[in-house]
Amino acid sequence: MDRVWEFLDGNTSGGPYTPETVLLSLLLAFVLGQALAWVYYFTHSGLSYSKSFVQSLILITVVIAMVMSTIAGSFVTAVGLMGALSIVRFRNMIKDTRDIAFIFCALVIGMATGSQRFMIAILGTVVLSLVILYLHLTDFGKHKPHNGFLRVILMGHVGPKHPLPQVLRRFCSSFTLISAQDGDFGNPDVEYSYQVMIRSADRNEQMLSELQNVQGVKNVSLTMQEQLLEV
Numbered sequence: 001m002d003r004v005w006e007f008l009d010g011n012t013s014g015g016p017y018t019p020e021t022v023l024l025s026l027l028l029a030f031v032l033g034q035a036l037a038w039v040y041y042f043t044h045s046g047l048s049y050s051k052s053f054v055q056s057l058i059l060i061t062v063v064i065a066m067v068m069s070t071i072a073g074s075f076v077t078a079v080g081l082m083g084a085l086s087i088v089r090f091r092n093m094i095k096d097t098r099d100i101a102f103i104f105c106a107l108v109i110g111m112a113t114g115s116q117r118f119m120i121a122i123l124g125t126v127v128l129s130l131v132i133l134y135l136h137l138t139d140f141g142k143h144k145p146h147n148g149f150l151r152v153i154l155m156g157h158v159g160p161k162h163p164l165p166q167v168l169r170r171f172c173s174s175f176t177l178i179s180a181q182d183g184d185f186g187n188p189d190v191e192y193s194y195q196v197m198i199r200s201a202d203r204n205e206q207m208l209s210e211l212q213n214v215q216g217v218k219n220v221s222l223t224m225q226e227q228l229l230e231v
Contacts, residue, residue: 065110068110
């Protein structure tokens with residue numbers, strides 16, 4: 001074990017490129033890239049998960065390590081490789097900035113392993129993984145203002161003393177009428193649309209139930225930031 005750490009510490013500033021060290025760089029890039037991919041897999045949330053993206057994190061790490069080994073301190077090779085890579089055009093759009101951060105992490109890990117800075121690559125991967133897990137477990141930065149869009153179909157118009165606004169005042173800190181659309185010819189139904197700020201999201205079902213019990217109400221739907229409740 002001591003010899004392993006001495007070897008890793010001895011390559012902190014780079015070293016001679018031999019077939020053994022290049023193979024070690026690629027294998028270490030594969031292991032660290034897979035660790036990063038597993039962290040992404042366990043901490044991902046939402047509907048934009050892609051198996052190809054997870055596999056790409058591993059491939060990017062290994063490819064960058066191979067690129068760094070190919071350059072190996074040669075300026076001419078680096079310029080030629082930049083010219084060859086400039087032909088490639090990437091048209092896949094990444095909408096989540098978190099995915100961009102993972103790609104950047106894979107690039108840096110690949111650069112560290114490819115330049116034989118093994119200690120930096122290992123410690124960097126461990127620290128990055130711990131930071132990502134901390135952000136995931138603490139749900140850091142989460143903000144739910146409980147604002148939503150309320151749609152009500154009512155028989156007739158809402159007057160000053162109508163019970164509908166009274167129910168909204170009980171459950172909402174504020175609400176704004178966006179539109180009131182009359183029905184077709186001969187149809188007395190009116191569709192009201194409100195922008196609402198809910199005081200407590202836990203009482204959404206109770207609010208929808210009371211709105212449904214208002215006389216003349218036929219349909220109520222509430223669209224929240226992360227959920228959809230319909231009656």
